[in-house]
Amino acid sequence: MAAIEVDGLVKSHKGFEAVGGVSFTVGEGEVFALLGRNGAGKTTTVEVLAGFQRADAGTVRVLGLDPVKDRAQVRGRTGIMLQEAGFFPDLTVAQTVDAWRDFVSAPRPRGEALELAGLTAKAGTKVRQLSGGEKRRLDLALAVLNRPDVLFLDEPTTGMDPEARQRTWEVVRDLARRGTTVLLTTHYLEEAQRLASDMAVMDSGRIVASGGMAETLAARAGRVAFELPDGVSPGGLPVPVASVEGRTAVCRVADPDLAAQALLGWAGERGLRLRGLEVRTATLEDLFLDLAAGEGALAKAEAP
Ligand SMILES: Nc1ncnc2c1ncn2[C@@H]1O[C@H](COP(=O)(O)OP(=O)(O)OP(=O)(O)O)[C@@H](O)[C@H]1O
Numbered sequence: 001m002a003a004i005e006v007d008g009l010v011k012s013h014k015g016f017e018a019v020g021g022v023s024f025t026v027g028e029g030e031v032f033a034l035l036g037r038n039g040a041g042k043t044t045t046v047e048v049l050a051g052f053q054r055a056d057a058g059t060v061r062v063l064g065l066d067p068v069k070d071r072a073q074v075r076g077r078t079g080i081m082l083q084e085a086g087f088f089p090d091l092t093v094a095q096t097v098d099a100w101r102d103f104v105s106a107p108r109p110r111g112e113a114l115e116l117a118g119l120t121a122k123a124g125t126k127v128r129q130l131s132g133g134e135k136r137r138l139d140l141a142l143a144v145l146n147r148p149d150v151l152f153l154d155e156p157t158t159g160m161d162p163e164a165r166q167r168t169w170e171v172v173r174d175l176a177r178r179g180t181t182v183l184l185t186t187h188y189l190e191e192a193q194r195l196a197s198d199m200a201v202m203d204s205g206r207i208v209a210s211g212g213m214a215e216t217l218a219a220r221a222g223r224v225a226f227e228l229p230d231g232v233s234p235g236g237l238p239v240p241v242a243s244v245e246g247r248t249a250v251c252r253v254a255d256p257d258l259a260a261q262a263l264l265g266w267a268g269e270r271g272l273r274l275r276g277l278e279v280r281t282a283t284l285e286d287l288f289l290d291l292a293a294g295e296g297a298l299a300k301a302e303a304p
Helices: 042-049 071-077 093-101 110-117 132-143 162-177 189-195 213-218 256-269 284-295
Strands: 004-013 016-026 031-035 057-062 078-081 150-154 181-185 198-203 206-212 222-227 243-245 248-253 278-280
Touching (some): 016 057, 016 206, 042 057, 042 150, 078 132, 110 132, 132 162, 162 181, 162 189, 181 189, 189 213, 189 284, 198 213, 213 284, 222 256, 248 256, 256 278
Parallel strands (some): 031 198, 078 150
Antiparallel strands (some): 222 278
């Protein structure tokens, strides 16, 4: 059984269709990234899955349950980190965790939750004195208090410094290794690429690209970039150049290693150096740029 099933989900807000027929499934223990620019419909989808909003049409199931009809069961087995957390500013971090523990059956011990979120040293600090990134970490500690089977993370690392972000990635990976299913929304494409095994890109309430992360990226053109040697024009190179950014020529090719070999051989024969040579397979950022460029706008991109 899939941990999350979304089939033909439609959801409007006051006549505005935020989600217009979205379907995807997430297997148990998988990390799934729901991506897309602002207003694409990601949070609305997550909120329907969490039972905060009712679907207008289509079906959603979490652990085989209906998030609205089986609300109590779903709440007991899921954790959620929304974009805006409602904390009591005058409670300390420890008091906040304790207050939440009262609502959860068999919660993690407070120390374990704080340790997991990297907040042990802040236990006595009032919530109002926490930095933005620390508040996100407190939110993470609360989201995992009930040892959820399914964890919804809506932009979990916004405002975190690089170290806290890395740490959060480790936490997510560790939870997934232990069988927790994670649905992640993020604008940090590197984050999605590093964490998620599967993904869907939404735009204007629809899915415009989806699939396994590795397979989807492997199927796309990679990138070879280098500084154009003096006196060489893009047309004189053995590999077609997609764009020139300043002095940097960028080639988009199916096999970037092969293209780099051809370029190096060509340069060697002429006694030229290819300064700043970068060779890499496609990234999620390339996918986004391709989707945007391919149709003039993400909104018009076709689902594969
Ligand atoms: N309660 C609401 N009332 C009216 N419109 C809403 C409501 N909630 C969301 N919307 C609209 O629905 C669309 C989708 O919003 P949603 O928050 O799901 O997008 P998102 O992909 O999560 O965006 P972001 O990346 O900015 O968080 C947006 O145009 C938003 O303005």
